[in-house]
Amino acid sequence: MKIVFERPNTLTDAVTHYCPGCGHGVIHRLVAETIERLGVEDRVIAVPSIGCSGALGRYLAYDSVAGAHGRGPAIATGIKRALPDAVVFSYQGDGDLASIGAAEILHAANRGEQITVIYVNNAVYGMTGGQMAPTTLLGQVTSTSPFGREISTTGWPMRVAELLATLPGVKYSARVCVFDAANVIKAGAAIRKAFEVQLKGLGFGIVEVLSQCPTNWRMAPRVSVKWAEEHMVREYPLGEFKTPEGDSQCNTR
Amino acid sequence: MTRILIKGNEAFAEAAIRAGCRHYFGYPITPQSEVMEYLARRMPEVGGVFIQAESEVAAINMVYGAAATGARSMTTTSSPGFSLMQEGISYMAGAELPAVLVNVMRGGPGVGSIQPAQSDYLQATKGGGNGDYRLLTYAPATVQEMADITMKAWDKAEKYRNPVLILVDGFIGQMMEAVEFKDEPATEPVEHTWAVGIRKEKRPLRRITSSHMDPADCERHNRHLKAKFDRIRKDEVAWEELYTEDAEVVLAAFGVVARVCRAVVERARKEGIKAGLIRPITVWPFPYRAFRQRVRTAKAFFVVEMNEGQMVEDVQMAVGYDAPVYFYGRNGGIVPQPNEVASELQKILAGGVTPREDRI
Known part of the structure; x- marks a missing residue:
């Protein structure tokens, strides 16, 4: 019998704690597939965040260094500077990266640290129960924006992929989503490019992955995907904002 | 060298x-x-x-x-x-x-x-x-x-x-x-069995x-x-002692203040005052036993710090209620001078100072 599809070796068979319909499982798999296709699994050191993906070390079979909320890029900097041959990635949510860790991500990117960042944007704080994040859409109801997010007190949704693309140290910045099969394949290709930038020693690479959070959005999984396609992608255009080859090429969906 | x-x-x-x-x-x-x-x-x-x-x-x-x-x-x-x-x-x-x-x-x-x-x-x-x-x-x-x-x-x-x-x-x-x-x-850095890194020969995963x-x-x-x-x-735990064996008053200080107190103690000895000094080298762990073993012989303890009294709490904990603990502190960037510490010591010995008490 010919095997045409199987679980990547470095994606463990642990039962995840993720909710039904959550995007993290797919994204974990894309990361594991990419790392194995690049043949660097023995050199990988993962930096999980605080939040739902804090348990990353249980699901991805790499050495890992878990630290404080938002500090992943600083920790990854310390690891990579000490071990330049290691392949280092941080895996962060939007509360972790865009809010409490805004300084660390900005400066790691600005130094052109040779690390890869997988940034999962689901527009809410997942682990703590669906509070508003810097990425929450205008008008979106969350447990801390019960009347819908409004500009006067909370500002605007933060577009991280575009923001970081302006920095010279960033050699790859893209936004993808995991809302359907075609986009999952595109997301995998972007993650590969972000790791290749590190492997070639070019600089910093980030992939912002739009993901659904059915539980905290109070939606059935299928409804959440539809909502994300309609609303999230409008606020957060998909595409590559920085590539090693060229300038910003924003391909909206 | x-x-x-x-x-x-x-x-x-x-x-x-x-x-x-x-x-x-x-x-x-x-x-x-x-x-x-x-x-x-x-x-x-x-x-x-x-x-x-x-x-x-x-x-x-x-x-x-x-x-x-x-x-x-x-x-x-x-x-x-x-x-x-x-x-x-x-x-x-x-x-x-x-x-x-x-x-x-x-x-x-x-x-x-x-x-x-x-x-x-x-x-x-x-x-x-x-x-x-x-x-x-x-x-x-x-x-x-x-x-x-x-x-x-x-x-x-x-x-x-x-x-x-x-x-x-x-x-x-x-x-x-x-x-x-x-x-x-110095000792060569060793390869640690817990450290993350490049995985040779499929060693087990390490998670920090x-x-x-x-x-x-x-x-x-x-x-x-x-x-x-x-x-x-x-x-x-590490500390240094100076003239504590027969000291009637034991000074306690760390860092630069201990150097000031050393000068005060040396001068007091020349004047016939039985003063001694305990200088914690580790402040955690704190050398409680260095103070305990002087409780029977010392009539008083005198802590000097560049703050409003922090280490003095550890000295109080060590001494208990067995002897009075006095305190003198300067603050905000001012280093206590030997003269002012010596003069405070004189006042303590003359009974003109109220002991420090943080256990109110």
Whole structure:
């Protein structure tokens, strides 16, 4: 019998704690597939965040260094500077990266640290129960924006992929989503490019992955995907904002 | 042996290089910036890593990352910066990562002043970050002692897998003294069985974390840490005594204040006053037993600090209610002069001072 599809070796068979319909499982798999296709699994050191993906070390079979909320890029900097041959990635949510860790991500990117960042944007704080994040859409109801997010007190949704693309140290910045099969394949290709930038020693690479959070959005999984396609992608255009080859090429969906 | 005239802060930096530290992450703050400036030049000479971080928060987390690979890493800061590092220090203690941290203390709270003080004793010795942890904390009193302690600090940090703190007032950090660096190389950094890195021959995965979501697991981890801290209490406590055997009044001070008190004690002895001095070299663990063993012979204890009274609480704990404990402090960057300490001592001996009492 010919095997045409199987679980990547470095994606463990642990039962995840993720909710039904959550995007993290797919994204974990894309990361594991990419790392194995690049043949660097023995050199990988993962930096999980605080939040739902804090348990990353249980699901991805790499050495890992878990630290404080938002500090992943600083920790990854310390690891990579000490071990330049290691392949280092941080895996962060939007509360972790865009809010409490805004300084660390900005400066790691600005130094052109040779690390890869997988940034999962689901527009809410997942682990703590669906509070508003810097990425929450205008008008979106969350447990801390019960009347819908409004500009006067909370500002605007933060577009991280575009923001970081302006920095010279960033050699790859893209936004993808995991809302359907075609986009999952595109997301995998972007993650590969972000790791290749590190492997070639070019600089910093980030992939912002739009993901659904059915539980905290109070939606059935299928409804959440539809909502994300309609609303999230409008606020957060998909595409590559920085590539090693060229300038910003924003391909909206 | 090489004997050189060097500033305290630079002695830290040079001793760190000689101890095999090749990874420094820091953020400028007075009065410790000379450490950074020295290492910015020196680290490239020895093939090391020097990064000026965007904040003390980032600096301590870079130390966390480098320490997780087993690399000898270090950061240095001063009081407000040390407060910002507490998060990372707590995580390092929880994840059992070794590193050497330096706090060159200035006046507080808040911005306070940039001049020398001992305002962070309680933060350093009672745990500045969240959770149940301690740091082996040295309080050197001379530039030579700063260098000597720094040389062995990574050995201690690695032995216990816990950060080591060197707590020094800005005075020692800024003063120049002759220092002898011993020519024999420091212990070679070893390959640690817990450190993350390139996985050769499919060794088991290594995970560095302070997360223990299962309550029983978290309790077990805390008890494991407690046992370790008890070993440090027993084996690492260090202090210096001067004329304490027959002393009727025992002075207590650390850092530069101990040097002031030494002068006071020497002069008092010449005047026929039976004064002695206990100088804690480690402020955690605190040398309680050094004080306990003088309770029967000493009629009084006299603590001098550059703050409003922090170590005095530990002296009160050691002495109990068996003898009065007096306190004299200067603050905000003012170093107590021998004359004023001597005059306070005279007043104490004449019965004109109320003992310090924090146990109200």
